[in-house]
Amino acid sequence: MTTPFTAPKGTYDLLPPASEEFLAVVNALSRPAELAGYQYVQTPMFEDTALFTRSVGESTDVVSKEMYTFEDKGGRSLTLRPEGTAGVIRAVVEHNLLAGQLPVKLWYTGPNFRYEAPQSGRYRQHVQVGIEAIGVDDPALDAEVIATAAEGFRALGLTQARLLLNSLGDATCRPAYRERLQEFLGGLDLDADTRRRAEINPLRVLDDKRPEVRAQLAGAPLLADNLCEACREHYDEVRGYLKELGVQWEEAPRLVRGLDYYTKTTFEFQHDGLGSQSAVGGGGRYDGLVESVGGPALSGIGFGLGVDRTMLALRAEGIAVADPARCQVFIVPLGAAKARAVTLAGELRRAGVSTDLAYGGRGLKGAMKAADRSGARYAVVIGERDLEGGTAQLKDLASGDQVAVPLTDAVSTIQEKLS
């Protein structure tokens, strides 16, 4: 079928029942954060373009070629957020939250936008659930953040999400390592694009997937062997706390993430059932980020989990997130009893009973069919004959048992039966 309008390329509509599953996934991924004391924060979906170029980094693909940037009528350059952390840090700095008790612990959810070639698991608009813990550089906090992400996946029943862990070093050890790596890469036979990347962002070359590149990288120096004393200690402590928390991980010395602000602890959750877009979440510590957007020189750590990809992972593992019945009670009015049926629906809803009703003057058979499809436990049939006697027919849809109940007691009777 052809309609005049379709969802823009790389986007999709979330319809029932998948949309219900989406809400359940957002809840499951954010509940562990709330249990760990993170509070909800909401920031704009677009920000000053410079916020992203400065924080995410101009050398990243995200900034250099994937941003939805536009000028508004006031001549400002704005960008739809390509990731969640920068806006949250901006808000924290703008409102001086770091002057209060530290760490500042926040969680958020919402869409991010990137102009990419769409593919299964890769969309131009995708939703993340994320948390940020800002202002304290404590390895126990790194472990908390990682464990919080892991708990979200665990609560959903995912068993094939693997946690990859690495340390990217800091301003003390990374520059020297970077030079060593660059020197090593300079001696390899690489294509023009990769050579350029080696110049701008040499660490990125490490997680190139092409076999011919991988083979050459076999002897590359690894950051793990070049960490300064402080970073090594930090990383060791993080691993110690993770062990305490019962979180399993794999060492991934070549794990590098696409955003430039990460330092020290870096992690990614991968799921093998998703094809080439295997990352379902990731994050890390960011030492210089707060300062780069005008705040104090304080460190922070956070993650972003992909809701869309988590849903794909659930499907890949054959996990169905419970699809609750649309309502508990379904009312079937006949003829002139409609007004009383509408009234009863209102009474039931006010009493906290989820209630739907057959609209559109369907026949009794069709209305009962609708009652069945709704998943309701009870159907209430009200016809003119019942009205005369001041009653309604209350039918248990599972057993088929039906009793007449006085309309005056209908709400309390139903509440009793449902409890």
Add this chain to the structure above:
RNA sequence: GUGGCUGUAGCUCAGUUGGCAGAGCACCGGGUUGUGGUCCCGGGUGUCGCGGGUUCAAAUCCCGUCAGUCACCCCA
């Protein structure tokens, strides 16, 4: 951005060497003028992605385009 594959009903898909647009599921109605699920009967709900070309004739062949998908790249 580059390359491969695929677009037929709401969904999953069939459609032969070019010859009237199909099935299952879903949906609606009836069998039962006041009772759902099972069963029976009936109903196709369609711009064959879109545009052009070849042909007496195109879902089918050719070109273009859009979208999806897979891989690279990148990432959630």
